[in-house]
Amino acid sequence: MRIAIDGMGGDNAPVAVIDGAIQALKEYNNIELYITGPKEIINSELDKYTYPKDKVTVIDAKEVILPSEHPVMALRRKKDSSIVKSLNLVKDGTCDGIISAGSTGAFLAGCTLIIGRINGIERPALAPIMPGRHGNFMIVDVGANVDCKPAFLVQFAKMGKIYYQKIFNVKNPSIGLINIGEEEEKGNELTKATYQLLKEENSLNFKGNIEPRDIPTGDTNILVSDGFVGNTALKMYEGSASSILGIMKDEVLRSSIISKLGVVLLKPVLKNIMRKFDYKEVGGAPFLGVDGICIKAHGSSDAKAFKNAIKQTKIFYENDVLKHIKNEFSIEN
Amino acid sequence: MRIAIDGMGGDNAPVAVIDGAIQALKEYNNIELYITGPKEIINSELDKYTYPKDKVTVIDAKEVILPSEHPVMALRRKKDSSIVKSLNLVKDGTCDGIISAGSTGAFLAGCTLIIGRINGIERPALAPIMPGRHGNFMIVDVGANVDCKPAFLVQFAKMGKIYYQKIFNVKNPSIGLINIGEEEEKGNELTKATYQLLKEENSLNFKGNIEPRDIPTGDTNILVSDGFVGNTALKMYEGSASSILGIMKDEVLRSSIISKLGVVLLKPVLKNIMRKFDYKEVGGAPFLGVDGICIKAHGSSDAKAFKNAIKQTKIFYENDVLKHIKNEFSIEN
Numbered sequence: 105m106r107i108a109i110d111g112m113g114g115d116n117a118p119v120a121v122i123d124g125a126i127q128a129l130k131e132y133n134n135i136e137l138y139i140t141g142p143k144e145i146i147n148s149e150l151d152k153y154t155y156p157k158d159k160v161t162v163i164d165a166k167e168v169i170l171p172s173e174h175p176v177m178a179l180r181r182k183k184d185s186s187i188v189k190s191l192n193l194v195k196d197g198t199c200d201g202i203i204s205a206g207s208t209g210a211f212l213a214g215c216t217l218i219i220g221r222i223n224g225i226e227r228p229a230l231a232p233i234m235p236g237r238h239g240n241f242m243i244v245d246v247g248a249n250v251d252c253k254p255a256f257l258v259q260f261a262k263m264g265k266i267y268y269q270k271i272f273n274v275k276n277p278s279i280g281l282i283n284i285g286e287e288e289e290k291g292n293e294l295t296k297a298t299y300q301l302l303k304e305e306n307s308l309n310f311k312g313n314i315e316p317r318d319i320p321t322g323d324t325n326i327l328v329s330d331g332f333v334g335n336t337a338l339k340m341y342e343g344s345a346s347s348i349l350g351i352m353k354d355e356v357l358r359s360s361i362i363s364k365l366g367v368v369l370l371k372p373v374l375k376n377i378m379r380k381f382d383y384k385e386v387g388g389a390p391f392l393g394v395d396g397i398c399i400k401a402h403g404s405s406d407a408k409a410f411k412n413a414i415k416q417t418k419i420f421y422e423n424d425v426l427k428h429i430k431n432e433f434s435i436e437n
Numbered sequence: 438m439r440i441a442i443d444g445m446g447g448d449n450a451p452v453a454v455i456d457g458a459i460q461a462l463k464e465y466n467n468i469e470l471y472i473t474g475p476k477e478i479i480n481s482e483l484d485k486y487t488y489p490k491d492k493v494t495v496i497d498a499k500e501v502i503l504p505s506e507h508p509v510m511a512l513r514r515k516k517d518s519s520i521v522k523s524l525n526l527v528k529d530g531t532c533d534g535i536i537s538a539g540s541t542g543a544f545l546a547g548c549t550l551i552i553g554r555i556n557g558i559e560r561p562a563l564a565p566i567m568p569g570r571h572g573n574f575m576i577v578d579v580g581a582n583v584d585c586k587p588a589f590l591v592q593f594a595k596m597g598k599i600y601y602q603k604i605f606n607v608k609n610p611s612i613g614l615i616n617i618g619e620e621e622e623k624g625n626e627l628t629k630a631t632y633q634l635l636k637e638e639n640s641l642n643f644k645g646n647i648e649p650r651d652i653p654t655g656d657t658n659i660l661v662s663d664g665f666v667g668n669t670a671l672k673m674y675e676g677s678a679s680s681i682l683g684i685m686k687d688e689v690l691r692s693s694i695i696s697k698l699g700v701v702l703l704k705p706v707l708k709n710i711m712r713k714f715d716y717k718e719v720g721g722a723p724f725l726g727v728d729g730i731c732i733k734a735h736g737s738s739d740a741k742a743f744k745n746a747i748k749q750t751k752i753f754y755e756n757d758v759l760k761h762i763k764n765e766f767s768i769e770n
Binding site for chain 2: 172236237247250251282284287289291292293295315316317318319320321330331332333335336337338339340341342343344345346347348349350351352354355356359360362363365366367368369370372373376377380381
């Protein structure tokens with residue numbers, strides 16, 4: 105497959121992006137990369153490595169869109185930016201997918217405006233995979249749509265199901281509606297109406313309302329919500345993990361020498377735990393519902409995270425997720 | 438002060454409630470308790486203890502409202518329930534405050550319907566205090582109001598400020614708006630409009646938007662949001678802490694004997710950490726904006742948690758929080 109890479113997107117671009125891209129080229133078969141960015145800068149990074157030159161094409165792009173810029177305005181003004189150029193590579197069929205670690209706003213707006221929605225999809229949704237205690241879970245949406253209608257959430261559930269099925273090879277993944285109570289009649293106007301719609305979708309393995317307290321167990325595969333609530337859940341999970349591990353560090357630092365020895369003995373266990381919470385292992389978040397394979401990598405991606413985002417893009421492609429989503433919605437419409 | 442105690446509310450009632458009440462009587466001065474519930478049951482629990490009999494009055498109530506019941510319907514039908522009877526004790530001036538560990542829905546509806554709102558308050562809000570890495574933080578609201586208008590959130594901020602000031606003796610606590618981006622223009626319709634209103638309130642130490650990732654640090658004292666988002670943040674925090682500690686346990690169990698020895702050496706540190714996350718230390722959540730001191734204790738409160746809820750009620754009373762809230766809103770209207 106041919107993958108467009110936004111060479112200048114992310115806190116550690118272009119160094120980590122190029123590093124991860126080269127690692128991916130060496131590790132995975134059947135990928136070709138189209139890297140966008142200022143030609144001299146990208147080439148001088150590439151020159152640090154030995155790699156199969158026929159697998160990499162550099163596409164010159166002189167501008168960069170920053171996270172602080174207004175997404176839609178920036179997309180319109182900066183036609184020669186690395187993100188716009190890489191989106192165009194998917195749009196014109198040169199590439200099968202795109203990865204960016206840059207501005208989330210510009211990426212989502214660009215995917216929708218330049219690549220476009222799949223026929224029948226009302227709103228595309230950002231759907232990261234997170235590590236839970238008993239398994240991975242996915243939240244759809246985490247910020248692409250802050251104000252939602254019930255029908256949007258039903259589509260989130262259907263797209264999420266196809267993605268989870270194909271990626272994790274789970275036949276009928278469980279689906280929950282994020283809500284502040286388990287009972288059917290609990291929640292706000294949006295969740296109450298969405299519950300009724302999801303209940304009627306017999307093709308979905310709908311488990312009902314899931315309270316946020318139960319999300320991190322990973323016992324429910326796919327959680328749907330509007331992007332505001334989904335983002336709150338996701339960021340609160342990240343923040344809690346980091347604060348709890350921080351509190352532990354604080355406590356250990358001011359503890360006795362015996363306790364510090366305890367930490368030394370526990371090192372392998374702590375390493376396993378940290379690995380469980382490492383977003384770099386997961387790759388990126390697919391933007392489901394647009395007419396291309398669009399993967400948003402974490403803004404602070406290092407080379408390993410970026411390499412894994414490329415792997416994820418490849419799995420998305422090889423499992424024909426896009427075609428399956430299109431089929432699902434073309435039957436409907 | 439005289440405190441009405443819902444003797445039958447909570448998973449561990451009446452045993453833990455009575456146990457906690459007796460502990461509080463022995464530890465704190467100047468409190469008198471009015472305990473509601475079936476007279477024989479409450480009395481036979483009380484008989485297990487020696488305590489100053491003149492400080493306890495048992496008010497007979499034959500019925501109990503369960504969390505599974507529809508709050509408003511149950512309140513109307515079960516006039517002889519422990520919760521309705523204890524609410525009436527505040528309503529008629531017999532008691533200065535009420536504590537219940539029972540059905541949250543029935544408690545909030547009962548406080549609003551029976552005790553009533555403070556003049557000028559549009560919507561009362563539930564406002565628990567949580568332990569953060571660098572200090573305690575408070576979320577207003579966590580579920581009393583799932584669909585909110587911007588003006589409600591401004592009132593949440595003002596009430597939260599008074600409570601936090603008086604309880605923690607902080608002169609001008611910082612206030613943040615829970616949002617999915619830091620920039621002023623980020624968020625949904627509610628947060629965008631609320632931001633503009635809060636910005637204009639010069640009496641508030643408004644820090645702007647706070648992303649959920651930054652809530653658990655405790656660097657912002659008071660976080661305002663609609664009850665759905667606030668509940669999501671709160672429950673996700675609880676769930677993350679429990680899942681992360683669970684993952685640690687899982688990893689330790691399958692680890693080497695050396696790592697297990699490490700845990701033994703770390704015991705005192707782990708105990709400190711657990712104490713930091715112990716809701717039992719905190720007490721309960723005040724329901725701010727109703728015309729009485731109304732404290733919702735955790736549904737799974739044990740005796741210690743209940744005792745601390747009584748302590749919290751006493752601090753609320755002794756610091757005249759109710760009068761200060763009334764003053765704030767009477768000037769406005």
